[in-house]
Amino acid sequence: MLRTEINELLTQTGPGTPMGDLFRRYWQPVLLAEELSANDGPPVRVKVLSERLIAFRDSEGRYGLMDEFCAHRGVSLWFGRNEEGGLRCPYHGWKYDYTGQAIEVPSEPETSNFCANVKLKSYPLVRRGDVLWAYLGDPARQPPLPEWEFVTVPEGQAYTSKRLQECNWLQALEGGIDSSHVSFLHSGSLDSDPLFKGSRGNAYNKGDLKPFFEVVDYEGGLLIGARRNAEEGHYYWRVTPWVLPNFTMVPPRGDHPVHGHFWVPIDDENCWAWSFDYHPTRRLTETEVAAMRAGMGVHSANDENYRPLANRDNDYLMDREAQRRGETYSGIKGIALQDSSLQESMGPIVDRTKERLVATDAGIIKARQKLRKAALALAEGVEPVGNRPQDQKVRSVAIVLPADQSFVEGIGEAMIAKPGVPQTTV
Amino acid sequence: MTQSGPISSCARAATAEEAAFRIDYPLAAARNTRVVALDVEAEEIVRRASEMRWAQARFYSAADPGHSLLTMSGRTVPLAGELEDSNTLVLVSTSGENAEAAATIGAACKARGIMTAGLAVTSGRLTGEALFALRPHTRILLVPAEDDDLFELLRATRA
Numbered sequence: 001m002l003r004t005e006i007n008e009l010l011t012q013t014g015p016g017t018p019m020g021d022l023f024r025r026y027w028q029p030v031l032l033a034e035e036l037s038a039n040d041g042p043p044v045r046v047k048v049l050s051e052r053l054i055a056f057r058d059s060e061g062r063y064g065l066m067d068e069f070c071a072h073r074g075v076s077l078w079f080g081r082n083e084e085g086g087l088r089c090p091y092h093g094w095k096y097d098y099t100g101q102a103i104e105v106p107s108e109p110e111t112s113n114f115c116a117n118v119k120l121k122s123y124p125l126v127r128r129g130d131v132l133w134a135y136l137g138d139p140a141r142q143p144p145l146p147e148w149e150f151v152t153v154p155e156g157q158a159y160t161s162k163r164l165q166e167c168n169w170l171q172a173l174e175g176g177i178d179s180s181h182v183s184f185l186h187s188g189s190l191d192s193d194p195l196f197k198g199s200r201g202n203a204y205n206k207g208d209l210k211p212f213f214e215v216v217d218y219e220g221g222l223l224i225g226a227r228r229n230a231e232e233g234h235y236y237w238r239v240t241p242w243v244l245p246n247f248t249m250v251p252p253r254g255d256h257p258v259h260g261h262f263w264v265p266i267d268d269e270n271c272w273a274w275s276f277d278y279h280p281t282r283r284l285t286e287t288e289v290a291a292m293r294a295g296m297g298v299h300s301a302n303d304e305n306y307r308p309l310a311n312r313d314n315d316y317l318m319d320r321e322a323q324r325r326g327e328t329y330s331g332i333k334g335i336a337l338q339d340s341s342l343q344e345s346m347g348p349i350v351d352r353t354k355e356r357l358v359a360t361d362a363g364i365i366k367a368r369q370k371l372r373k374a375a376l377a378l379a380e381g382v383e384p385v386g387n388r389p390q391d392q393k394v395r396s397v398a399i400v401l402p403a404d405q406s407f408v409e410g411i412g413e414a415m416i417a418k419p420g421v422p423q424t425t426v
Numbered sequence: 427m428t429q430s431g432p433i434s435s436c437a438r439a440a441t442a443e444e445a446a447f448r449i450d451y452p453l454a455a456a457r458n459t460r461v462v463a464l465d466v467e468a469e470e471i472v473r474r475a476s477e478m479r480w481a482q483a484r485f486y487s488a489a490d491p492g493h494s495l496l497t498m499s500g501r502t503v504p505l506a507g508e509l510e511d512s513n514t515l516v517l518v519s520t521s522g523e524n525a526e527a528a529a530t531i532g533a534a535c536k537a538r539g540i541m542t543a544g545l546a547v548t549s550g551r552l553t554g555e556a557l558f559a560l561r562p563h564t565r566i567l568l569v570p571a572e573d574d575d576l577f578e579l580l581r582a583t584r585a
């Protein structure tokens with residue numbers, strides 16, 4: 001249960017809100033690189049943290065991200081002409097460069113300096129990996145560029161997708177921290193999904209359906225360890241890192257690529273669920289990429305606007321027969337939609353005053369507490385964690401350890417991302 | 427609503443407008459929680475939490491190895507009686523002392539199907555004796571827990 005004020009504090013991320021200010025201390029993924037694939041290509045609308053923006057790639061390949069609406073009379077620059085080093089409003093021809101600076105106002109005399117005083121608010125937009133990242137905060141506080149391993153591995157070793165999720169970011173994130181749902185909701189997928197099946201860890205998973213949990217409070221966020229019985233005197237650990245405010249990674253299975261997520265607020269009632277898969281030491285195979293493109297693993301099959309084909313308008317293609325047969329636990333196909341269908345069903349912003357949390361929800365309780373404290377501390381001038389390279393060079397881990405070892409000691413350096421070093425997995 | 431085309435059940439049900447019709451009624455306190463401190467420092471944390479208002483939570487100390495279980499006012503009480511009607515038990519340790527008490531309580535909870543949680547309040551340290559004293563007997567463990575985690579856990583679970 002959360003009081004209404006705290007629910008609002010954590011779920012509202014628009015400009016000037018405490019959580020909004022917190023999010024504005026981090027580089028956030030806002031577009032797939034494929035959305036701005038060519039110089040002078042079509043501009044793309046971006047809504048993030050309740051701000052409506054326009055993104056474009058100019059004639060020299062520079063990325064711009066700025067106020068969607070023309071400074072003159074408020075026309076959407078989505079209709080703009082992207083040409084010769086800037087984006088031109090089609091109404092009266094005002095033209096802006098990639099920083100939002102007006103560079104031409106055709107109605108003014110050629111020698112006028114009017115332009116110099118017209119600038120659309122803009123934010124840095126940079127490419128790392130297959131993702132374009134934006135920073136919407138105070139320029140003086142801009143953190144170093146993102147160092148997440150999935151965007152720093154060599155070309156061909158990562159695949160990233162995004163899908164629209166029609167609910168508040170926090171209930172989506174909480175699904176990523178809520179390890180106890182995996183034994184139920186996703187129980188059908190371990191054997192059938194090509195991106196999960198066939199690892200030794202799966203046998204431990206299925207041999208012990210009631211894991212124990214240890215929630216470790218560490219520098220960048222939380223490490224959530226789920227422990228199951230392995231061979232005599234040993235435990236099988238699955239360790240999920242959560243890095244503030246909205247990043248999680250799923251523990252690996254065998255030599256399959258490792259995956260994880262970001263949940264980025266669009267506005268308070270929608271978010272982008274970002275899903276990535278990568279392998280630290282090898283290229284993804286064609287078969288793997290084909291499966292990811294087809295929406296398997298943590299990905300989903302989407303329409304051209306990145307909305308899942310199975311969505312609330314078609315009841316997520318609910319299959320009661322598959323549910324009855326036990327092929328899927330909820331009747332919905334695929335991990336991604338299994339999660340989002342249920343999270344969307346809670347309503348756009350779930351009313352947390354009505355929850356009945358149980359002790360095994362302690363990870364969620366702790367994450368909310370850390371978010372709340374970070375947002376309130378920032379208002380007092382204390383800078384948050386999670387935006388430093390050392391917080392981001394993190395990995396999930398699957399490992400078998402002696403029963404008398406703390407998992408943090410047992411995994412040691414395994415949770416630190418190191419170029420060319422394989423993931424620790426079972 | 428101004429939606430064109432057929433409105434399927436999920437499309438309609440998941441809107442903010444429809445969410446507002448979620449019925450409203452008082453929820454009974456779901457958890458009948460017992461909190462047990464395993465050492466003197468943990469007792470301080472538990473005592474502070476016990477001074478707040480709770481629905482049904484009750485607070486104890488097993489810090490003194492001589493006694494089985496003491497209430498916050500120092501009265502010795504039988505474990506079995508206190509576990510009657512309970513469904514959640516939280517063990518709090520700072521030092522790992524009295525691991526036997528943790529084991530006795532853990533076994534009693536297991537026999538009665540009572541969910542156990544543990545707080546290893548070892549500020550700044552990710553491992554230590556408290557972790558190992560609690561681990562075998564708690565389904566979920568916070569390490570290192572902070573002083574206010576007990577309060578947060580109890581409040582979030584409507585204890």
Ligand code: FES
Pocket residue numbers: none
């Ligand atoms: S069982 Fe968890 S939401 Fe219903």
Ligand SMILES: [Fe+2]
Pocket residue numbers: 175181182185186335339
């Ligand atoms: Fe899930």
